[in-house]
Every structure is written in structure tokens, then in C-alpha cells.
Amino acid sequence: MGSVLSRLIPFKEAALRAHKKQKLNERADSVFQFPNLPLEIGSEILSWLPPDQVMRYRRLSRTFNACLTSRYFATLNLSRFLGVVDTTATNRLTANSFELLLPGLPKTYQEVYVSLKLSSVVKLSWSYSKFRRLRIPDSLGTIDTLEYLDLSYCLLEGPIPIDFGTDTFKSLQVLRLHCNALSREIPESIGGIKQLEKLNLMFNKLSGPIPPTLGSLSNLKTLCLNGNRLTSSIPPEIGSLCSLEELYLNSNQLSGEIPVELANLGELRKMDISKNLITGSIPEEINQLSKLLSLDLSENHLLGVIPASLARMPRLRDLSLSSNNFSGKIPVEFGGSTSLEHIHINCNKLSGVIPKQLGQLVTLRCLQVVGNNLTGSIPIELCALPRLRELHIADNCGITVSEETRVNQEQLKHAPLSQIDVLLTSSKEPPPPQKDPFKSTSIMVHQQHRSSHTSDSLAASALDVNVLPLKASIRSLSTSPKRIFHLLHPTKLQPPPQTTSIQLPTLTYDIIFHILTYLPPSHSIKLRRLSQMFNTYLQSRAYAVENIKNFAVEKADAVICTAVDMTEYDRLWLVLPPAYAALYAESHLDTTSIDWPFMRMKAGAKVPPSLGMLNLLTRLNLGWCSLVGEIPRELGALVNLRVLELQRNDLSGEIPCELGNLVQLEVLNLSDNLLEGCLPRELFRLRTLKEFKLGHNRLSGELGEYVDGLQGLEVFDVSVNVIQGQIPAGFGNLRKLKELRLNDNSFFGEVPGELCTLVEMEVLMLNRNRLTGEFPSALERLPRLKELKVAHNQFMGPLPPKLRKATKLMDRLMVHIS
Template sequence: MKGEFPHWLIGNNTKLYTLYLPSCSLLGPLHLPIHSHVYLSDLDISENSFYSPIPTEIGVQFPNLYFLNLSGNGLIGDIPSSFGKMSQLMKLYLSNNRLSAIIPQDLIVGCISLFDLILSNNNLQGQIFPKQANCKELDRLLLDGNQFTGSIPYSILNCTLLNMLDVSDNHLFGSIPGWIRNMTFLQVLDLSENNFSGTLPSSFVPPQIREVYLSNNRLQGPLTNAFYNCSELMTLDLSHNYFTRRIPDWIGKFPKLSYLLLGYNNLVGEIPIQLCNLGQLSLVDLSNNNLSGHVLPCITAASNKVRQEEVGTNPYMASSPAYMKQPLEFTTKSISYYFRGSILKYISGLDLSCNNLTGKIPAEIGNLSMIQVLNLSHNSLTGLIPQSFSNLKQIESLDLSYNKLNGKIPQLTQLNWLAVFSVAHNNLSGKTPEMVAQFATFDNSSYEGNPFLCGPPLSKSCFSSSIMPRVSEEDKKDHKRDGGFMDMDAFYVSFLISYAIVLLTMAAILYINPYWRRAWFYMIELSLTNLYYFLVDNIPFWFRCY
């Protein structure tokens, strides 16, 4: 459907209740009928191309609207204050336009029935919420992707039923207020990509909170008891800040936690063993910190079980499609992606890169048959690559580069989904994996920095006379258990038994068959005679006996 908005359709049909014209090709200025229309309750003209201001008297012309969707139209100008005339308005969607100026106070005060207010991705400025607010029915407030400044106003607390607050990707600053804990119905809080600073208040979120996004701010200090007692927490994203000290032990008291992102901070200490109590974990990002100690064998043991069940049994995710739509940044295949919505139910990953972790890679990690991303690069891990990694059947990105791993690369050519693979800059030796299947796509960069590796795609041939590195006795024992070294004791025993069997077989044959026995002794006599004359004819004369 092309052309201008058919305002005559509304004007000529005075008893029209509902008009849906989304995702058409309507363009030009948005004209409304001259006379008010008291019956129209639902109007959806989203995803068109009006590129004009919203008519200033829209609230007078449609006084009884319940639902209005003008998102995705490229609308410009201010939000008309006449919206305050729509006392019955419950859902107002103005996202993905080019609206500017401030949120009119008449909208917040007059629309007493407002349930959803979605103004995302515009050019709105000023304070995110007027000082006077009468929004006791408001459930979702989405103001992300604008140019708002200042701090979080106390007037938001008047929205006593607020369930979701998203003010991400703005220019807000100051400290995060502790009175947020008084918003007893709040379940989703997104303050990411702003300029918030200072430390987190103790227990600043209500106990029933489910999702918290504070990434890409300037928050600092220890986490202390900021999220203590939040037993319903499913998502905690604190990445790209300046948090310090250890990861608190109370992290293990969130039985529903599925997404834990603490990367790009200044956290220290060991990975808390309490993470092993989290049976719903599917994404863990602790990268780019100063963590030390060993990789926990159990850190994502429960994650494998969740992936096999496709995370489809979580009643919160299944019954509340409005949630889990906030983006989560996670690095896979060497690129940072934003994942949101239902795709999060089908991704599993562990990123411990860029820390100070030591010790061996636990063989138990190879039991995560459903994991898709594993990044242990830029640490000080030693020992062998576990043979159990061949069980990572769903792995798409495996990065073990920049460690101190040694020994041979195990047989991984059956990992058919592997798109990114790197063991570069270690102390690995032996032949590279065979260039078949996915491994035929990996170039020299996947193996570089290992002077004792050979074979394609490296230029170094495995038939050269290079001295191979010595492998410690402890690594030999580990590799023997993985099938990487030959058991020499068993080899010697089997060789002696085989030799004895051959001799006994020959003796039995010669004893049974006299013809072969005579031929055998004749051959021996002839050989000895020939040897005698050969020596007589060829040894030097001064050794001859006369």
C-alpha cells in the first residue's frame, strides 16, 4: 500500500474501533482527520515512512485511544503535549524515530492509565523523567538509545508497579541510587552504556530482580553485598567497568543464574568454587581480569545438562516473552556479538581469557558436549591439551592460544562445527591435525608460535632433523592415560612372546618334515662354507694364518 496516510478512512468511518496498517509503504506527512474520533481505540501505523512531525493535536483527535504504535517511521520534532489528553491510553510506542526535545510532563501526568511507554532509539534530551509523575500503572519504561543526561530522578519511584526500566545507551551520570530497592515490582533493570560512577550500594536492587545490566559504565570498587539475597537473578552483566577485589562467594546463591558476565574489570583472586553450585549457567564471561589460580573442573558442568535440555524448561523465559530481549555482548569466533531474545536459549560458552590462570586444563571440560564457545587464551596454562576435547561435538570456537601448553595436539578432526581454532604461541610439538573437514580451513595463524610443530599448513616439514622438545615424566603419564604414549613394558613383553612363538614354530616344522630338515641343514652348511671362503679371500694378508 503506497501513498499518504488515508486519514479519510478514519474520518468517513466514525464507528471504526481498530486500524492496523503496519509495515506498508505509506509516506509523506502524517495527516489526521479534521474532526475528533471518539471510537478509535487501537491505531498501528508502525514501520512506514512518514518522516514528518507528529500532529500536535493528536491527543484531541483521538481522545479514547488505548493503543498507539508509531514506531519505525522516521518521525521528527517534539512529542506533542496533547498526548496528555489521552487518559485511556495504555500502550504508547514511539521507538526508532528521530524525535527530539524532552518528554512532555503532560504525557506523564495526564496518561494515568499508561502501561507501556516505549521511546527507544530517538534523539530525546534532557532529564529522562519529569519531576512530576502520575504513572502508577506503568509496567515498562524503555528510554534506551537517546541523548538523556543527568541522574536517575527520584520521581520514577512514583511508578510503584514498574516491572522493567531500560535507560541504557544514554549520557546519564552520577551514582546509582540505593532507593531502587524500594521498587518492589522491578524485575529488569538496564543502566548499561552510560557514565554512572562510584560504588554499588549495598543491596540496591529488590530481592525479586531477575535481570541486571550495568555494563559499559565507570563503576568501581568491590561488589560487596550489592546483589545479596537476589535468589531470582537470571542475568547479571557487570562487564566493562572497574570493579575490584574478589568475586564474592554469594555468587553461588543464585540458583537460576544463566548468564554471568564480569569481563573487562579489575577482579582478582581465584575463581570461586561456589560457581559450581549454579545449575543453570550457560554463558560465563570472566575474561580480561586479573584472576589467578586454576580452572575449576566443575565451573560449567551443569551447563552441559542445561544445553541438552535446550533451556526450554524455564517457565520464566517461556511465559514472559517481553523479557530476555536485552542484548548480551559475548565474544565468539574472535568477534564480539550482541545476543538477545530466544537465541540466548541456544548458546553456551565459557570465556576465561586474558587472566593469570595457571595449572592444567581440566579434562572434565571435555564433557561439555553441547558447549559452543571455549576461550582459555592469554593465560599461563600448562600441560597437555586434554584428549577429552574430542567430545566437544558442538564447539564452534576453540581458542587456547598464548599459554604454555606442551605435547601433541589431540585428534580433533571430528569437530564438524568448528569455525575458529587457535593453539598459537604455546610449546606444542609433533604433527598438526590432518587437513580434513573443518581443519582444512585453518591457516598458519592457528598454529604459529609453536617451534616444534610441523606439517601443513605450516611450512615446516615433519621429516626434518629438528630436535624435539623433551616431555616431562608427569606429562608422559598424563598422555599415557589419554592414549598419547606407548606403554614400553607391554611392548617388551609382547616382543619376547612373539619371538619365542616364531622359534618354536620353526622347530616344530623341522621336526615333523625330514625333507625340510635336511634342506635347512644343507643351507646352513653351504652358508658357512661360503662365509669361510669370503673371509679368506678378503681379509688383509697380515691377518691371515699360514
Template sequence: MHRVMSLVERFDMMEPKWVWILLAVLVIEGWYQTEGCLEHERVALFQLKSFFDDPSSLQDWVDVKGSHCCQWDGVKCSTTSGRVIQLSLNDTRQWKKDRYDVYLNASLFFPFKELKSLYLVGNRIAGFVDNEGIAKLSSELKKLEILDLSGNQLNDSILSSLSELSSLKSLLLASNHLTGSDHRNGFKWLSRLSNLETLDLSWNHLKNNILLHVGHLSSLKTLNLAENQLEGSVNIKELSRLRKLRNLDLHYNEIETFGSYSFEDSGRQVMMSLEELDLSGNLLLNSSFAFISRLSNLKSLSIADNKLQGCIDIKELNKLAKLKMLDLRYNQIESLRSFDDSNRLLKLMNLEQLDLSDNPLNNTRLGVLSGLSNLKSLSLGSSQLKGSINIKEFANLKKLKSVDLYRVFSDGTVSLLQVVKGFPSVKTFYLYNNYLNKTISTKELENVSTNVQEISVFNSHMSHNILESIGALTSLRQLTLSNSWLTGPLPSKGWCDLWNLEELDLSGNTIEGSIPSCFSNLISLRLLDISNNHIEVPSSFIPFANNSLLKYLLMDQIHLGLCKELPNFLYDQYDLRYLDLSDNNFGGQSPSWLLENNTRLQQIFMAGNSFKGPLQLPKHANVNIFEVDMSGNKMQGQVPMNICSTFPHLKSFSLSKNGFEGNIPSCFGGLKSLLWLDLSHNNFSGGIMEELTNSNSLETLRLSSNNLSGTIPPSVFSSTERLYLDGNNFHGEIPKIDISISFPFLSDMDLSNNHLSGKLPRWIWNASRLEALVLSNNLFDGHIPLELCNLNSLRFLDLSWNNLSGSVPSCISSLTIEHLHLSRNRLSGPLPRALHSSSSLVAFHMKRLNLGRLMKAATWETLFFVDLQNMKVAPKLVRPGYPQMPLAAKKKAIGWTWMPSMGLSGFVTELC
């Protein structure tokens, strides 16, 4: 604004012609603030869309002249020039089975002269078009600083081109096919990137020699080589030139040692500027600390999930004086101590986070931690400490604010208050999976901490008098005691003294009776979860009347007995955000008043009750609600046609298992945020209107078990991921889909129990993401297409109760099918022999088929159920001989077989 005012003042002093000349120069130079992006860049962006063609992405990239492309998804423009400076095109390439090797024309980015950041993650790019390689970007995009090509199909051949991008500061190539073995000069060429500060090569197939190659990138500050194939002895000295290196990530390799490391290399110290080092998930032993302890500037160190064991010498650790975070999880450490007894305490004065969880720690040696005067977070989880903690050992940890003690106390000799008193400065306790069932004594209530604000106990055994004693912790704001074996009635004293309590979770216990009147003291309560208990109604809810701050209320499955009405206290709530009243016995009309009173309500769950009558909506739209579940009630009538305008931002909506009838409102297709629509198990009639399937966001459409009829529109198959139309009256053929225009993303599809006919369309077998396909109990005929072989992800296939003929495709043996149902068809011929060695089959249903031979079943290792009832098989199935063990006994993995009415004689000796 100051700059604009100074220009205005200058304009007053200039002649008119010079004013116009200056304005023209400013526009040409791009200083002048534009209202939209430049037209040639808008056109160039739309040309990009032909390559980045995922229909669920870049939906607002439209070829309309004058449209403001700076507001398009993934586009960021300069606030002064209006030029595109960032493109985020992650996961925008449509995935197809036959499009693994995708080559990108880099010249498509040439128009974006001001581009600084380009993100192309997860687009299966294998390289760049010949003569239009990415190397040419260096001459066109001279300001490009960040290039992210992670999650593609690139190999070492791309490196020579990347080395031309001299302006790069950040290069990310994670999750590609880099090996470092072919095109060896490629990594050497990367040394040309003299400005490169961040290099991510994680999740590739790189070997130890990669350290030599990247050791020439002298400007590097961050290097990520995690999840590669570095192994054995690694020569860390190769990184001696990286004087600026601050962050090194080597996690999840197979590094055992750092070789004959020397910290002096031609007068240069190795990685002495390093501040963050991640070595987790390797094979390092205790001796590795001899190397690590020399990295005196380290602030963050993780050696989790290695081979550390026994005693760790704190003399080496104490050399890391600047360390703020130390992660030693998932090892076999028993204690930390000084081997020469020169120092008995761990003196890392700057250490703020320490994680020793999942180690077999000896609690008698925990005193070594008492010197960590700046420690804020401590995790000792899953260490199986026995007995009480010595309070004096932690008296000096005055800055400790959070402790994680999951699965630590196993013998029931410690109470919750003992633990709290052991850490007097701590505000947050995590105490999952413990035995804290020692009865709390009156003495333990004395001098208890007033600092604790959050206690989370889950799946633990608690003392029966914990609620009577917890009131001593007057500073508590969050209390979780879920699944903690609390039984009987709630006490009328103690816990009701928690005036500051904001969140209370007592779910998953067997609490019974009424909530005491003193509950009204909890006037600060914002979240209450009493689900899965035996609370009485309505008297128990009288104390809720004063809780006007409640925002999140969960009282599902509280076993209300004969109560039919919603608790009266709900009439006094006006600021609820989350309400769960599921699986109770509430009745009456659908409570539209709840929605009218609570205009900020976002999620409401009232499934499994007895609400009846029509669905009543609030008088005014609720723009905050995004999830509604009213399934499993007794409501009926038609769904109001204004439901979409009432809830315009729905993401999940379920009215299943009611008695609704009439047509399904087509307006659901216009809800831009709708992900889940479940109207199953009702009496809806009519067909599926095209408007319903126009949604670009809908992932799950469940219309099972209604009275829908007519033909199925083609758009329904290409607009959803999970489609359930079973149990209706649809007829005709499954429509054809041009997958070159609209590729289906189906993962689950159930069209069973309809009247569909014709041949199985071949496009289904090109929906390569399919995991479950159920077409049973229809009128399909013809052969099972060979394209079945394309379904590499298929786990469940049910084609039973149709009129299919021919043989079973031999490729079925190579698939990962776990449940195969082919019963009640007219299939014939031998089953594929390779199917006998299937390692994935769990259930195998083949009733009433006319197959020539069966396979040997003795190699089925996972099969649990076999149904061969009324099958006609070749005589080779049996032969006379001595009695043999029945089929079920041949393999323990086979849990049940059903083979009656096969007309067999003799004894089963093998299935040929």
C-alpha cells in the first residue's frame, strides 16, 4: 500500500504522457496486479490436463476463456505478476493396467517461465519423451527450485537429464526404480547440482556405493536414503565433503557397522554439522555408539528397532551434549549405566524427548534418568516394570510434562495415584494395558499433584475405588477410563469434584444404575462418552441439564431397558457438534428439533433405535452437518425432496434398514462432497436416475435389497468405487462402457439376486482394481471371459446360480482368489491343474457342476471349506483299495468338506 501511494504522488508530478508510459512498462514487467492468470499460461495448463487425466482430479481446470486459473486446484500464482509459480499435480494421472510405462513431454511446462515448484508424485512416469526431455527445462525454467518426482517408475537413466537443472535446491526421487548400478555416471552427474540442498532417494534399490556418489553434492543439507539396500559395513567417510549436512535419514536399511570410520579426512571432520540422524530399523549393535558419540552437534537421534542389547554405556551418550530427542525403542536394552562408574547419571542437559519403550528395562536402574533436568517427554511403554516407582529418582525431572507407560505394570501392586505421585510435574499420562487395580488408600490422597491435566487409561484393570479417589486431582481436564473393568454404580462423591474437567470417557465398562446428581458439578464438560455401559434412563440424565457446554456426546449402546423417549436434557443443548445415540431403544418421531436447536452439529448417529414415522427435517438448512446415520429404525414414507438443500455438505448419509419407499432423490448426485450413500434394505422403487450417478465424489453407493427395477445406467459403474445393487429387480444386460473415455475404479461390486442376463461384459475384467465381484443368482450365460486373468487384485469371486457354460479359464490358478463360488452353472471340462497348488484359497464352492476331473487337494494349505455336493466327476476320482483317511483329515488346513450325492464307490484315495 505504501508503494502504491508513493507512485500516486509521483503521478501527480508527471506529465500525462509519461504516466501512460510508466503504466505500460509496469504491465509489461508484470508488476501490475492481474485479476487472473495470463491467457497463454491458462491455455498451457489446459494442455497439461490431457496428460494428467484422472477424472477425479483437476475438475476445475476448464477450457473457458478468462477463467481464473490461479484459483484452480494445484496451481499457485505470484501475487504480483500473476504468473504460475507452483504446480502440484500429485496423483493426477489416471491409472490403467496397460499404462505402466508413461512418458511425459517436458515441453508442456515451458510456458511457465516463473515456475519455482513442480510436484509430480505418483503418476507412474517412466521417463520423458525423446528430444523433449527434462534436461530442456534448464533453459526454459531457470527459476525452478523444487522438483518432486517421487512415486513414479523412473530408473537411473533419468539422472543425466536431471543434472542439467542447475537451479534446483530440492530434488525428491523417493519410491522409484533407482539402483545405482546402471548408468553409474548418472549419480556422478548429479554433482553438477551445485545449489542442491535437499535430496530424497528413499524407497529405491540403492547399494552402499550411493554414499560415494552423493558425497560430491557439497551444498546438501538434507539427505534421505531410507528404505534402500545399504547393508553390512557402510563407509560413512564418503560423506566427508558434505560440510553443510544437517539431516541424514538411513532408516530401514540393513546397516550393521560404519566400517573403519575416521573423523579426520584430509583435515576435514566427517558430518560434524549433522543435527538429525535416523538409523532406526537397521542391524546396529552397541558398538555403533563409538561412532555416533563423535557427532557432537546432534540434536535428534533415532536408533529404534536395531540390535542394541544389555547395558548401554552412558559415557558415550553423554558426549552428545546438544541432543534434544533420543529414540531407543524396540531394542533389547536392559539398562543405561557407566561401565567405569565415572558417572552414574545420564547428563544430557538439553534432552527433551526420550523413548525407551519396548525394551526389557530393569526398573532398579531407572535412577540414571534423574539427571535429565530438561526432559519434557518420557516413554517407558511395554517395559514390564515390576513394583512401584521410586519417587525420589524422578524428583529432579521438574520439566517433565508427558509420560507414556503403556503395558508397564503387570502385577497389580501399583495404583493410579501412586504413578501420578511418582511424576509430580507431569501433566499428561498414557497408561494403556496396565494392571492398576491396587486399592487406593487415604494416605495416597495426601500431597497429590495438582499439575496433572490428562489421564488416558484404556484396556486396563483399575481399582474399584478409582472414581472416589480421582477427585483429588483437581486440575484434571481430560479423563479416559475406557475398557477398564469398572463395575457397579457410579459413586456420589470424589469424581464429581473435577470442576475443570472438559473430557470424560467411561465407555466400554459395565457401569450400571443412575448417574448421581453431583454430576451437575461438571459444568466445564465438553465431551462425554458413556457408551457401552448399563446406565439407567430417564432419571440418570437429570444432572445433565446444567451441561450447556457439551459439544461431543456419545451414549450409544447404554442398554436403556424399556425407555422409549430421548432424555429431556437434550432439549437444553444448543452447541452440540457430535452426537451418538446409536443402538438404544429410543422411539417416537425422528427428532428434527435436535437439528434445529444445534445448528453447529456436524455428525449425528441415531442408528439401531425405534424411531418411526416420516423423516422430519429441520426448517432451515444445516450447512455444518456432514455425516448422518439413521439406519436400523422404523421410519417410513418418502425421503423429502429437499434433503440435499437441507444438508448441502453431506459426506456420509445412511437410511438403511428402514421402510422408506418411492423414488430415490436424484439430487444426491449433485452433492459435491458426498462420499458414502447407503439406502439399502428399504422399499425404494423405480429405477436409478442418471442424475444420481453424476457425482464425481461418490465412492460407495449401497442400494441393496430394495424394489428397484429397470436397467442399470452405464454411468453408475464409472462413478463409484464400491457398488452394491444386489437384491433388486434389475433386468437386461450389464451396459457396455468405453473404458478409453470413462475408466471404472470399482473395487467391490455386487449385482447378485437380480434378473440380469446376457454375457458377462468384457470391460468388467479390465477393472483391474476389483477385489470382490458378486454376480450370483442372475441369468448370465456364455463363457467366463479369458480377461478374468487381468484381475490381479481379485479376492472374492461369486458367479454361482447362473447359466454359464464352457470351462474354467486356466489363468484362474495364477490369481489371488480366496473365495471361489462357481456352483449351479453348466460349466464342464477339467479344472486347471495349477489350481491344486493355490496358496490363497479359503473357500471353494463347486456344487452341481459337470467337471471331468478334479485336482489333488493335498497341496491346498489355506483351504477351509470345500463344497462338492452333487458333482459329476470322472471315475478316476476313486479306485478300490484299502480304506484311506477321508479328505478332511488329509490336510489340517481343510476345516470342512461337503461331498454327498456324488455316486462314488470304494474309498477316496486321491483327487486326481
């Protein structure tokens, strides 16, 4: 009997649960029969709620979703929420609280809001509005009266709407979308905004080619596409922009040659195509740009000689051709120019002497020829130029200073506004870091070239300069406050007596330190100099906790940190004491990506060791940030890191062997720094590594035979170092290798025949070494080889027939063989 009852118990419990559920449903129906309520009444009720709350009820059913996103309901809801609408305002310079939500609302809401409140707006400037990773509202294009649209620094992401320009923006003249996180390709429909005069899309994540339809914007005066990820070649249609005055395409991945059609831009005043992958030579027709003031083609792959026709451009002031592959001599025709002020031709392959005709450039302010193969002496005529402030000739193998030039230079040191900084360094040392080429207006002083007497005379002469050079000169002197007071007030012998408005000794230290916690960290750390007690306390963890609590603002999304999101506190992280840095890292443990390239950090910023605490980090990009110091060993704890980019800084010391623990690393870019020592053997155990870039440093030692451990390697670059020894035969085991750059080192011996088996090889750079023996003829059978450089070595014997033909016809290879 008991067994029978035990079997019936589950059925009884199930029946009770079903009965209870039925009672609850009957009770709910008796309280509110929602299905029997007309939808019109439900919509009427919901229309009185704020739009951001109404959107929550779209999930109830498809019927509700269709109703709440209809144009009728959007009009009803917005008319009640916004109240009386003022449609007479023509300028909107800030976004209100509702407009910050607008990109996240349905398209019907956007269209209704635009028609109700923005239909007569002429200027719409929502810059620095934090839209928090929302997309650009498509409905903005329906404002027929809009002439000015500024959505810069708004944290926008996603693509630019594809219908921008397709029967939209009929009156738009200025479109500013720069400094966001916009991605994908630039839509071709932008070419349909016929009245557009200024288009600024710089510093986004746009990719793909530049649309040729931009050439139809006949009224366009400014085109800014720099700081993106654009590829392919520059479309010739850009040359059709007859009104264009400023063209910025720098810091992209553009390739191909400079189109000859750009010479048709008769109104062009500034052109910047630097930091790309442009090849070929400078077109001779470019001298037709009679109104051009600034031309920057630096950091590309341009070849050939510098055209002498550039000197015939009547208004050209700033010319930058640095970091290319130009050869030949400096054109003597430059001396006939009547407008050139800045000439930057660093890091090329120029030879010969500095033409004395450059002494005729009475307008010249800066001449930089660092890192070439120039010989001879410095022309005495250069030192007599009245406006010359900077003369950089370091890292040239044969430059000397004649006795007459030295005497002239010593005389000029005591003349006001005639300081010329002549940098003469050994050819083994790398050139000084490049500065902004067209903003060097202050007098440059280097400690190794001046005595204390020279400093005093320079400071005194700086008093006759305007404000900007004066500040720069004082900063370069690093003098005491008393000395600076004498510089600013030369007629006064004594500084005024120091007075204070508050007697700090009357306050207890507890109160003082409590007050200091409300100062920004950038200000509070300056007070560490007051006393040892202040220094100890202001670096303590207890003070850092309170200071950060009162100052730092928590971010809405800390998983991905980009340059757009970067706050002032993020910049300070790289210069604050270790206690601050550790707390910062603890508050960002969920961060998976730090992408801060091209950011101007505080002076003395370093890579913080506390980065090693971010265990989830997969990408770290701090390139072009002017960082100093050593690479912290703590980075070896980032076991999930895939991309490590610290290029174009001033990092020094040795590469830590702990980086060999980054077992998932795919990209390692430490190029263009001041790193020394040998390559750690642990780096060659990273089997997932695809890009190994350590060029332009001071690395030494040998590569060894353990390079074959990099089985997934595609790019290997250790160019412009002082690495010695033979080229390892283990490179032949790297079947995926596409680029091998070993140029400008001290490799000797023969080229290993195993390189001839790398069928994926596209670029092979062996020039400027001490390689000997016969040139491997099997290299001509590499099917994908596009660029081969083996000049300035000691090879013997004839070239293979196909390579000899390629050097003449340039049909398959870009070959540089001596």
C-alpha cells in the first residue's frame, strides 16, 4: 500500500502546481485584462512616457514593436515630451540631453525630431558631445537648410551612412566628422554633396580606397583624410578639384605613385601625403602649383632625384622629403628660390656636397640633411644667413667643418638672434628624433655644444624675441626661478620679496593633506618638492586612493581604450608615481585593448610597469607617444597579448627577455627607438609571431641559428642596427616569410642558398652590409619577389641574366644592385 501511495505523490504535486497557476492567471485577468484593452488606448498611455523609457516596451511583442516605432507614435510621443517646439533657432552649438540619446533611437524618432526641431537649422555643432559609441543619425541629411555640420570628438562609431549625399545635404558646405571611431569605407555618395567646401574625416578608422567620386566636388576647398587606414592609390580624380586649397592624406596606408593630375590643383596651398607607402618619383609637373606654400612627402618610398623644378615654385615655404629613398645631389637650384624657409631632406641617400648656392636663400630658417651620404665642408655662406636658426647635418659620413666656418660660428654665438645649432655626431649614432617639420620656430640649444657662458649670452639675446621663442629658450636653459626672473626683468637687480596669503604652519598636516587630495594629480605631484614629508606622503598608496577617488571619473566602457576615449588622467598614468599607476591598473583590469598612438604625452612619460596587471589585454599600441625609459619586464606577464606596438618613441636599454613569455603574440613592433644590446633568444620561441619589427635601433650581437623557431613569421625587420655575423641559414625554414629586411647592418659572409627556397618572399633587403661571394642566381626564380636591394656590398661575379634585365626594364623587380 505504501509503495502505491509513493507513486501517486508526484502526480498529486503536479496537479497542485497546475491548479495554482490557473488561479494566478484568473486573478491577473480579473485585475487587468490587457488583451481586451484597445491598442490605441495603450499607445495613448505610453506616449506620455519619456522616449528612452518607451523603447523598453518594444520587447513585449511584435505588435508593440511595430506600434512604438511607427511615425504616428513617434510624433505623438515627441510632441508631448518636447512640449512647445522652437523652430526659429538657426544655430545649435550644443547637444541637449535628449539629442545625446537621438542616435540610439529608431529611425522614425530621428526623422520626426529633425522635422519638429531641426528643420530650419543652418549650423549644427555637436562637437565634444559624448554619444557613447553610437552611430551617425541618418536623418540629419534631410535638413535642407543645413550648411554647417560638426560631429567631431563625439565618440561615434560604425560606418558613415551610405545615403549621405544621395538627395541629402542640399545646402551643406562644411562637414566635420574627425576624431571619432568611424569605420569601414568612405561612401561614394559623399561626392553628391555638390555645395561642400570643407570635408574633415581625419583620425578615424576608415579603410578602403579613397572614392573617386570626391573629384566631383567642384567647390571643395579643404580635404582632410589623414590619420585613417585608407589603402590603394590616390585617385587621379582628385586633380579635378579646381577650388582645393588644402589636401591632407598623411598617416594612411596609401600606395602607388603620386598622380600627375595633382598638378592641376591651381589653388592648392598645402599638401601633405607623408607617412604612407607611396612609391615612384616626384612628378616634374608638380612645379605648376604656383600657390603651394607647404609640401610634405616624408616617410614614403619615393625614389629618384629631387626635382630641381621645386625651386621654381614661387610661394613654396616648407619642403619636407625626409625618410625616403632619394638619391643624387641636393639641387643647386634651391639657392635661387625666393620663398623657401624650411627644407627637410633627412634620412635619404643623397650624396655630394652641400651646395654653397644655399647661402643665397635669405629666407631660410631651417635646413635638415641628417642621415645621408653627404661629404665636404659646411659652406661659409650658410652661417651668414640672417634668418637661419637650425642647421642639422648629423649622421653624414664625410661632413666636416672648415676652420673659417668655426670662426664664423663662434662670432655668431654672441650676435642676437643668430644662434645656429650645428649637430655633428658620429655616423654610428642614430639621428635625433624628428620634430614637427614646420613648427620649429625657436632657437635650439644642446648641452654638449654650449658652455655656461654661452647659455648666459643666449638667454640675454633671447629677450629681443617674441613670446614663443622666449618661452622655448627659457625651457631649454633649465635655469632656476631666480635666473628666469632676471631674464624677464633685466633692469631689476633683486626679485621682489616673497609673500604668502596663507601661513601653512598654522594648519595641521592632516588638514593640508586632505585639501591636497582634491587637487588634480598633475598639480599635486608638483608639491613633492616642498619637503621630504610631502614627497613621502604624496607618493603613498593612501594618498593616491583618496586623490583618485576625488579626481578620476569612471568610464562607461573600459574594455577598449582608444585615443578618442583618452582622458587627461589617462595621459598622467604614464608619468604618475607607481602608487597611482598601480591603482589605475586595478581599476582597468577588464581592459582588453589599449590603442593610444600619436598621442602627445606629458614630458618624461614612460611605459608603466603596472601594465603587467592587465591580464586580459590583447592589444597594446603606444606608438608615436614620445615615451622614454626602458621597456618594463612586467609586460612579460601579459599572456593574452597579441599585438605589442611601441614604435617611434625614445625607449632605451635592452629588450627584456621576459617578452618571450608572450606565447600568443602575433605583432611585435619596437622599431625607431634607442634600444641596445643583443636580441634575447627567448623572442625566437614565439611560434605565433607574424611580424618582428626592430629596425632603426642600436641593437648589436648576432642573430644565431635559432631564428627557425619563428615558424609563423611573415615579416622580419632588423634594418639600421649594428648586428654582425652571418645571415642564418635557418631563415630557409620560415616558409611563410614575405619580407626580410637586414639592410644597414654589419652582416658578412655569403648569402645562404636557403633563402632561394622561400617561395612567398616579396621583399628582400640586404643592402649596406659586408656580404661577399657570388650573388645567388636562384633568387631570380622566386615567383613573388617584388623588391630586391643588395647594393653597397662586396659581391663578386656577374649578375644573373634575368636580374640584369630587370635592372634595365624595371618590369618585375625594384632592384638596387651595385
